[in-house]
Amino acid sequence: MKRITFVLVAVAVAGFVALSIPASGDADNEAAPVFGIKIFPGYRDWKLISVAHEEGNLNDIRAILGNDIAIKAYREGKLPFPDGAVIARIAWSYVPSEENDKVFGRRQSFVPGPAPDWYLQFMVKDSKKYAATGGWGYAQFDIDGKPADEAKHKTCYPCHEPIKARDFVFTRYAP
Amino acid sequence: MKRITFVLVAVAVAGFVALSIPASGDADNEAAPVFGIKIFPGYRDWKLISVAHEEGNLNDIRAILGNDIAIKAYREGKLPFPDGAVIARIAWSYVPSEENDKVFGRRQSFVPGPAPDWYLQFMVKDSKKYAATGGWGYAQFDIDGKPADEAKHKTCYPCHEPIKARDFVFTRYAP
Numbered sequence: 001m002k003r004i005t006f007v008l009v010a011v012a013v014a015g016f017v018a019l020s021i022p023a024s025g026d027a028d029n030e031a032a033p034v035f036g037i038k039i040f041p042g043y044r045d046w047k048l049i050s051v052a053h054e055e056g057n058l059n060d061i062r063a064i065l066g067n068d069i070a071i072k073a074y075r076e077g078k079l080p081f082p083d084g085a086v087i088a089r090i091a092w093s094y095v096p097s098e099e100n101d102k103v104f105g106r107r108q109s110f111v112p113g114p115a116p117d118w119y120l121q122f123m124v125k126d127s128k129k130y131a132a133t134g135g136w137g138y139a140q141f142d143i144d145g146k147p148a149d150e151a152k153h154k155t156c157y158p159c160h161e162p163i164k165a166r167d168f169v170f171t172r173y174a175p
Numbered sequence: 176m177k178r179i180t181f182v183l184v185a186v187a188v189a190g191f192v193a194l195s196i197p198a199s200g201d202a203d204n205e206a207a208p209v210f211g212i213k214i215f216p217g218y219r220d221w222k223l224i225s226v227a228h229e230e231g232n233l234n235d236i237r238a239i240l241g242n243d244i245a246i247k248a249y250r251e252g253k254l255p256f257p258d259g260a261v262i263a264r265i266a267w268s269y270v271p272s273e274e275n276d277k278v279f280g281r282r283q284s285f286v287p288g289p290a291p292d293w294y295l296q297f298m299v300k301d302s303k304k305y306a307a308t309g310g311w312g313y314a315q316f317d318i319d320g321k322p323a324d325e326a327k328h329k330t331c332y333p334c335h336e337p338i339k340a341r342d343f344v345f346t347r348y349a350p
Contacts, residue, residue: 112349
């Protein structure tokens with residue numbers, strides 16, 4: 001009986017530990033200011049919307065992922081996005097791949113490097129809660145899950161505001 | 176009774192039609208030559224491995240996705256990849272986004288444009304079946320699902336051969 005209890009406790013502890021060590025950045029983190037958004041557990045497993053390279057001060061390469069509600073809306077070409085749609089944007093610094101270029105015999109291949117401060121962003125559709133900012137809440141986190149400050153979060157909507165015709169979303173779906 | 180039969184037939188037909196119109200390039204397509212690989216149904220829903228930009232003659236921006244076996248191996252950092260691992264690479268031509276740049280007030284944003292001939296590629300791990308080419312089979316398709324020719328498929332392995340130390344896979348996992 002003691003052994004059975006021990007096994008059950010061990011299984012329970014193992015289960016707890018397994019649940020406590022998420023695959024990637026899913027930690028129970030601090031909410032970002034202004035919009036009160038936390039990192040969405042499992043976002044790194046979401047489906048791909050598109051990719052992009054931003055030059056200039058950003059100089060990053062990025063992937064844009066969506067939860068199932070966002071992906072469905074994208075594929076159906078429906079605007080505005082429905083409440084519950086969440087878009088995740090992951091950015092990495094844009095670096096040449098010396099190991100790839102060696103094979104190709106020329107400078108050709110650019111790949112994700114170290115994470116910049118603006119590593120992870122979310123847009124969360126809630127037309128009532130975020131009515132004052134086009135129905136979207138915004139959040140930014142670094143690779144350690146630390147949210148950007150309030151001032152930074154106040155810059156999100158003014159930049160997205162000019163693309164109201166696309167429901168404030170820059171990224172189009174890549175087929 | 177007649178009505179019930181009709182409804183059942185209608186449901187069966189609707190089911191068949193629904194199954195016959197896949198979401199994205201999942202059509203029952205022609206197998207690529209040399210390695211006999213067909214487009215994997217549902218690949219566009221696979222999880223993200225990484226992104227890249229290739230300059231030069233390619234001049235594309237690309238996403239690399241993996242089936243669950245490939246993703247698991249990547250996240251565990253295990254080489255060689257186990258049999259059953261499949262890596263999908265989707266490439267789009269690399270174009271400036273005029274609509275994004277207009278908002279930023281400068282040329283900054285590069286996004287997926289029209290699909291090049293090398294739109295879709297797969298690497299399929301089967302250490303026995305593809306023993307002669309490092310345990311990987313290769314396939315390339317255009318956006319209409321048409322496979323590239325035999326000569327093209329014979330160029331895959333020679334290019335991947337130099338990166339045997341990475342189990343012949345160029346792409347690293349982006350965290």
